[in-house]
Amino acid sequence: MQPAIHIPQNWNYETPGPLYRAYMHPPHDVGGQPDVPVHYEEKEEEQWELNTYVTCEVLGWRGVWNACERRRRADNDLGYTLYLGMPYYGRWIWSAARMLIDKKHISLTEFLEKVAEVKSRYERK
Amino acid sequence: MSENKTTETSRKPDNSPARFKVGDRVRVTDLPNMFYSRTQLYARGVTGTIAACTYQDLIPEHEAFNWDGRIEQFYIVRFRQKDLWEEYPYENDTLQTEFPDRWLDPA
Amino acid sequence: MQKAHEHGGGGHDHKAAPTVEEITDFEILEIAVRELAIEHGLFTAEDHRRFTEWAESVGPAAGSRLVAKAWTDPAFKARLLEDGTNACKEVGVDWAEPTGFGTPSDYMNFRVLEDTPTLHHVIVCTLCSCYPRPLLGMSPEWYRSTNYRRRLVRWPREVLAEFGLILPPEVEIRVEDSNQKCRFMVLPARPSGTENWTVEELAAIVTRDCMIGVALPRPGRTADIHPVHKARRPVQSSSQHERAAG
Numbered sequence: 001m002q003p004a005i006h007i008p009q010n011w012n013y014e015t016p017g018p019l020y021r022a023y024m025h026p027p028h029d030v031g032g033q034p035d036v037p038v039h040y041e042e043k044e045e046e047q048w049e050l051n052t053y054v055t056c057e058v059l060g061w062r063g064v065w066n067a068c069e070r071r072r073r074a075d076n077d078l079g080y081t082l083y084l085g086m087p088y089y090g091r092w093i094w095s096a097a098r099m100l101i102d103k104k105h106i107s108l109t110e111f112l113e114k115v116a117e118v119k120s121r122y123e124r125k
Numbered sequence: 126m127s128e129n130k131t132t133e134t135s136r137k138p139d140n141s142p143a144r145f146k147v148g149d150r151v152r153v154t155d156l157p158n159m160f161y162s163r164t165q166l167y168a169r170g171v172t173g174t175i176a177a178c179t180y181q182d183l184i185p186e187h188e189a190f191n192w193d194g195r196i197e198q199f200y201i202v203r204f205r206q207k208d209l210w211e212e213y214p215y216e217n218d219t220l221q222t223e224f225p226d227r228w229l230d231p232a
Numbered sequence: 233m234q235k236a237h238e239h240g241g242g243g244h245d246h247k248a249a250p251t252v253e254e255i256t257d258f259e260i261l262e263i264a265v266r267e268l269a270i271e272h273g274l275f276t277a278e279d280h281r282r283f284t285e286w287a288e289s290v291g292p293a294a295g296s297r298l299v300a301k302a303w304t305d306p307a308f309k310a311r312l313l314e315d316g317t318n319a320c321k322e323v324g325v326d327w328a329e330p331t332g333f334g335t336p337s338d339y340m341n342f343r344v345l346e347d348t349p350t351l352h353h354v355i356v357c358t359l360c361s362c363y364p365r366p367l368l369g370m371s372p373e374w375y376r377s378t379n380y381r382r383r384l385v386r387w388p389r390e391v392l393a394e395f396g397l398i399l400p401p402e403v404e405i406r407v408e409d410s411n412q413k414c415r416f417m418v419l420p421a422r423p424s425g426t427e428n429w430t431v432e433e434l435a436a437i438v439t440r441d442c443m444i445g446v447a448l449p450r451p452g453r454t455a456d457i458h459p460v461h462k463a464r465r466p467v468q469s470s471s472q473h474e475r476a477a478g
Contacts, residue, residue: 031358060336
């Protein structure tokens with residue numbers, strides 16, 4: 001459904017020029033977009049966030065990826081919704097996982113089984 | 126199977142000379158903007174002045190995809206804020222940011 | 233959040249209510265990625281520990297020392313402006329650490345932005361959150377926020393006013409958008425009222441916010457005050473972490 005015009009349709013058949021450009025715009029390029037005053041706050045770092053930062057850097061150190069690639073994956077490939085919605089280091093660890101699978105270091109099923117195993121480890125506690 | 130990584134220490138300096146020097150007027154290119162770029166939308170098509178030559182390296186659009194492309198000169202370009210933003214009210218304010226050679230044209 | 237227990241009849245089996253100890257999805261993800269990477273030989277636990285040690289060792293004190301030295305030693309200041317990366321070694325910061333070729337995210341292209349009475353710099357990375365970690369440690373959360381990155385480049389005076397910094401229009405405000413591999417720090421103008429101060433006294437008023445450019449150093453101002461969001465499971469020191477990781 002296209003709610004605004006009440007015509008049943010599966011998906012858009014056309015994208016007008018300016019809308020196309022907006023869709024293609026790399027999500028991380030936010031300089032100059034309007035936003036509201038907020039309380040700029042500090043955040044105490046979680047242990048998992050420090051671990052994530054170190055894991056991502058060490059993967060770079062050992063040549064598995066480079067930081068430019070990390071930024072591309074974490075700041076663009078996620079898409080705008082997850083880019084705005086996920087925690088900062090959530091994007092980092094998501095990108096590291098995705099990269100390991102993309103580069104065939106691990107298979108997706110191996111990864112999912114590991115996640116399930118880690119989860120059950122903590123549930124047993 | 127791991128990807129080849131071009132480390133900082135293994136990059137060789139490029140043979141092609143830097144096209145610009147400090148003080149040159151340059152305009153930021155506006156290539157189609159898909160998948161990834163570190164050339165900000167707000168700077169595209171705007172004219173500024175070379176403030177510094179920084180280093181030579183792969184451009185981010187290549188490095189982000191592990192593409193061993195040409196190594197280029199990077200520059201810090203200074204803009205008047207009034208040239209970047211139509212409504213900007215203060216005459217003296219400026220903004221600086223950095224671009225590789227290919228993202229700049231002589232102005 | 234604890235739910236009240238309800239005791240029904242015999243044979244009633246119920247799950248314990250979630251407590252603050254419950255592990256989060258991102259914590260699980262982090263463990264999974266790290267263990268798989270180590271299992272597959274992509275890096276070692278020792279690599280992780282060494283880099284963690286470096287990450288925990290960096291903080292803004294080095295930047296404060298750098299500024300205080302530049303204020304009191306004109307020859308050093310000239311060296312700093314000429315070659316920022318190498319000058320940092322004189323305050324004990326080697327941008328090549330801990331890998332020997334720099335960190336993957338911070339590189340080795342450090343530049344200092346010198347304020348004058350008519351020029352004030354302020355730094356942002358609109359595209360991500362690039363920050364001079366070897367000199368200032370980890371970036372504050374607000375620096376990473378989409379909000380700061382959107383607004384500072386276009387409304388710098390408004391954003392600075394929200395930080396409590398208002399400058400007259402005659403002063404040029406220069407925003408540095410660090411979007412590539414250079415890493416920047418503001419060298420603030422030395423404030424009046426600090427004549428004959430020692431290097432330690434000077435360093436004490438050069439806080440992290442002054443080196444990002446959202447505050448000016450002045451006598452008596454020795455801390456950046458912001459609200460702090462507490463962590464559920466904050467970082468433990470390296471040695472404790474090592475024991476926990478096994």
